[in-house]
Amino acid sequence: MLELILETLIKAAIIVGLPLGSIPIILVVERRGAGFMQKRLGPNRVGPFGLMQPLADVFKFLFKEEVEPSHVRPFFYTIAPLIALVVAVMPLAVIPVAAPFDFNGKTIFPEVFHTDLGIFFAFAVSALGSYGILVAGWASNNKFSMLGALRACAQMVSYELSLTTAIVAMIFLYGSNDIHSIVAEQTGYWFGFLPKWGFFVQPVAAVLFLVGIFAESNRLPFDLAEGESELVAGYHIEYSSIKFAIFFMAEYVHMLVLSGLFIILFFGGYSLLPGMELLVGDSALMLTIMQVLSFIIKISLMVWFFVWVRWTLPRFRYDQLMMLGWERLLPLGIFNLIITVLVVHFRNH
Amino acid sequence: MMFVDVLLTVLTVAFALLTVFSKKTVISAFALLMTLVCIGGIYYQLGSVFLSAIQVLVNAGAVAILFVFVMMLIDLEKYPNNTERSKIKLIITVLTSLVSLGVLALIINNNIDTITVVNLSDSSMKALFDRLFTQYYIPFELATVLLLAAVVAVVVIANNNKQHPGKE
Amino acid sequence: MTISKVLGFKRTLVRKMDIYESGVNPSGSATRQYDVKYYLTAILFLLFDVDLVFLLPWALGYQNAQDQTFMIYGFLFFMAILLVGYIFVINSNSLKWEE
Known part of the structure; x- marks a missing residue:
């Protein structure tokens, strides 16, 4: 019992601490990346290459006055950032960073909360x-x-609707809701070189999911919630100091979680990147390390993709956004689902 | 784990009571949301991740959001008469509680065995699916017809009120 | 948040506590009448979402089903009804945001 609690606590500390700790890095990547794309420097004064900039930001947020305007509803005003952060962090519990491995003669699942319905759980919580x-x-x-x-x-x-159609299609294809077996399905190669990733089987669902996660995490080109030119700052306009920072963190964690789900469903999760097998050899420890490394590399590429898109595409207009969601992506998702089901069925019979 | 069970039950009942007795509608709505989430937790404690995920996804994620939407969109504090107590309300409350208690008693009386042996583990979910997609396939299909009726109703009612152009 | 409360500077001004409306004096309340479309979007989402969530156990149950062809017929019927509802919604223009 004690051992179980200890194990869970250690895993929770690592799996929640790692993403939260990586937020400063994402921030640097985002701001320097913006500079890179716009042919300017970006923040480069604090520390080498501006790496200490997020630390300075954190201290700035901490020392800022926490204004609580007189017209707000105090209780809900205070708990709102906490709701956002807790809901964003919770799905991390089911995302594994490596295959189950043996440690001291015990099989350890590299996620905090092991369940057969991982995808489903993460999706349900992020719906909140x-x-x-x-x-x-x-x-x-x-x-x-x-x-x-x-x-x-x-x-x-x-956008959650088209996201759901993509998820149903993928779950139907893999015939399982367990993240480890979904990843196992995607391990290996076709013709010896093409990884068996879901993306190559279901490109339409992948695109639907990708658009969906941009909309769900309120990132450009879908950040209509805070469209500066019309709403100034949107829902966090009255927030200042650390409360504002918490919203920011929640947004980044949400982005990481959704990227993680995307990678698991379409890019083989923690399965090794092509060529990494040569490094692994027979060692089980090396395998786990390489799996974690693959996952981290895939997530980093996703984060870079988020930054890239943010500084490349302009913001949508609201009616265009809703039209895209309801009149383009949703029917696309439904037809993709029907075709997937029929193709799989007639291949089996 | 006993402690978690008791805690969840107490929380659920507390939030349910808050839903009914709170004078502020928004607090009611949030208490309802918390009740639904806690019920999801109870399902999880009973061993079914599937049911708790469905509970959170549909009831807490989608149904409760409608309530919260309404509470926030219209300023209900402007309508003070919803706290008024009348005899009719009292009678209706007592009657509904009696009827629901009676139904509950009837169910427990007749099916006491089936109630006590319910096993919610995820392996039993497979059995549930087997039943659902053979014996109960028609009700399953009819659910979508019901939803279609709801969609039509929503659209018709919303388009009826075009004479009050809303503001964005 | 507690740390920040302690560390943060405090200076109370009436102006600062006001509603932010681009520096203009605030006018009217924030709980005004908003477009019914927001609500309509939410309720239609709920209905379609319930539809699609029904498909999740279906997708999981298909693999172990004895009569898979029967399952497919049910699925096609289900999707047909869903599509009828969807086409009705789109044709009614209730989700058109530009007038």
Whole structure:
């Protein structure tokens, strides 16, 4: 019993601490990346290459005055950032970074909470993500934040539909909801060189999912919730100091979680990158290390992709956004699902 | 694990009571949301991740959001008469509670065996699926017809009120 | 948040506590009438989401089903009804955001 609690605590500390710890790195990548793409320098004064910039930001947030305007609804105003962060962090518990391995004669699952329904659980919890934003917008009692929250909420639920069709198609294809068996399905190669990733089987579902995660995490080109030119800052307009920082963190964690799910479903999760087998050899320890490394590399590429898209595409207009969600992606997802099911069925019979 | 069970039960009942007795509608809505999430937790404690995920996904993630939406969109504090107590309300409350208690008693009386042996582990989910997609396939299909009716109703009602153009 | 509360500087001004409206004096309340479309989007999402969530156990149950052809017929019927609802919604223009 004690051992179990200890094991869970250690895993929780690592798996929650790692993403939270990587947020400063993502921030640097994002700001320096923006500079790189726009042919300017970006923050480069604090520390070597501006690497200490996030630390400076954290201290700035901590020492800023925490303004609580007189018109807000205090209780909900205070808990809104916490809701956002907790809901964003929770799905991390089911995302594994490596295959189950033996340690001291015991099989250890490299995720905090092992269940057969990992994808399903993560998806259900991240569906609660709109509450943080909705509560923040309403509690701020400000027209801009209210509109931002409403927009964010309507947008998130709209794209969740096409996301669900993609997930159903993938689960049907793999015939399982267990993350480890989904990854096992994707290990290996076709014709000796092409990895058996879900992306090559279901490119349509992959695109749907990719668009969906941009909309769910409120990132450009879908960051209508905070469209500066119309809503100033959207739902967190009345937030300052560390509360604002918490919203920021929640957004990045949400992004990481969704990228993780995307990688698991379409890019083989922690399965080795091509060529890594040569490094592994027979050692089981090396295998686990390489799997973690592959996962981290894939996640980093996804984060870079997020940054890349953010500074490349302009923001959508709201009616275009809703049209894209309801009239393009949703029917695409439904037909993709029907075709997938029929093809799989007739291949079997 | 006993402790977690008791805690979840107490929380569920507390939030349910808060839902009913809170004077502020928004607090009611959030208490309802918390009740639903806690029920999801109870399912998890009973051994079914599937049911708790469904509970969180559909009831907490989608149904409760509608309530919260309404509470936030219209300023319910403007309508003070919803805290008024009348005899009719009291009678209706007592009647509904009696009827639901009676139904519960009837169920427990008749099927006490089936209730006590319910096993919610995920391996039994496979059995549930087998039943659902053979014996109960028609009700499963009819659920979508029901939802279709709801979709039509929603669209028709919403389009009826075009004479009050809303603001964005 | 507690750390920040302690560390942060404090200076209370009436102006600072006001609603932010681009520096103009705030006018009206934030709980005004918003477009019914937001609500409509939410409720339609709920209905379609329930539909799609029904398919999750279906996708998991298909592998172990005895009569898979029967399962496929059920699926096609299910999707046909869903599509009817979807086409109705799109044709009613209730989700058109530009007037």
